[in-house]
Amino acid sequence: MSTNAPTNLSIQNSVRGEISLSWDAADNTSEYEIYKSETSGSSVSDYTLVDTVSSTTYTDTGLEDGEKYFYRVFAVPDTISASGGNTSQITIDGILYQKHEFTSNGTFTVDSSPSDGAIDLVAIGGGGGASGTPGTSNFSGAGGGGGALAQVDSLSISAGDSFFVRPGSGGSGGSAGTSPGSSGSDSYVENNDTNQDVVRAGGGGGGVNGGSGGSGGNVIVGTGGSGGDGGNSRNNNGGGGGGGAGGYSGNGGNAGTGNSGDGSDGSGGAAGGGGGQSAGGTQDNGGGGVEVDGEGSSGSGGSTGNPGGGGSGGQSGQNGGHGGLYGGGGGGAEDDTDRGGGDGAPGIVAIFYEVE
DSSP states (O other): OOOBOOSOOEEEEEETTEEEEEOOOOTTEEEEEEEEESSOOSSGGGSEEEEEESSSEEEEESOOTTOOOEEEEEEEESSOEEEOSEEEEEEETTEEEEEEEESSOEEEEEEEOOTTOEEEEEEEOOOOOOOOEESSSSBOOOOOOOOOEEEEEEEEOOTTOEEEEEOOOOOOOOOTTTOOOOOOOOEEEEETTTOOEEEEEOOOOOOOTTSOOOOOOOEEESEEEOOOOOOOOOBTSOOOOOOOOOBTTBOBOOOOOTTSBOOOOBSSSOOOOOOOOOTTOOOBOOOOOOBTTBOOOOOOOBBTTBOOOOSSSOOBSSSOOOOOTTTOOOOOOOSSSEEOOOOOOOOEEEEEEEOO
């Protein structure tokens, strides 16, 4: 039932056994629900739905003489009206959608909805940060893991529903030395009435100097793809690339490690290339990110004297490249100088519904 009431409800005619009602049309509606009761109640639950009409008039028949009747009329919205986040409209497969995009904490509120209203949700977890390097030509930085992409289609909603939205932050790269990278945090949407997650994408793990790259984040609530793993730390070689974010069609690609060739494509989000050893130390090995409505591109692999290419926004520099938006893992720095690891890219949450 809608909570949107049209205005100026009045009796137009009353004869024996029947009564005619009329009201002013409401916006964003083509149907009206008629509720009736034999007692005056302050709550809608005191009334019974008796009919649904497409006009702004209604005649009730079969009434008993001397009996009192009370009526309420509600407009049934044609489309969803909601608030929260940064809004825009996009067309997917020929269908126009309203998109609410969250890059910081917020609330998504359903102001009105048709009886069959539903939303689609996409969450991308934050990418993990890469580890730092001590600059002793021993071990390069290990790349951070990519964040997962989780999605939920056709979640039923009603007017008044409210959801807390939290996009995950990217993990910080380790400082120069042997500091590990920090993990990216989960991105999720929680129903404020039930305190239950309706979608949740895990963040990528941080890289460990002298050890393995961070693990890719997992899909916790919903479907989608896990993030790719970051490239491992290498002995006297270029930095490890960051893992790619997960994608709609599968997992993010794992990163290549120093001098070991391309990062794998993955079947969803892209991967960052492996960082090649270079005299200039210009490894470009941040992990590939993924948009909420498209996949990222993979980075190329590095070789001696040639840095690996960053996937979908990975950055270059003697420090490890930062992960690409959204959810890309940070790249590990080269090992010849005392450098910090690349930061993981932040996550994002988007909510979609059809616009008629």
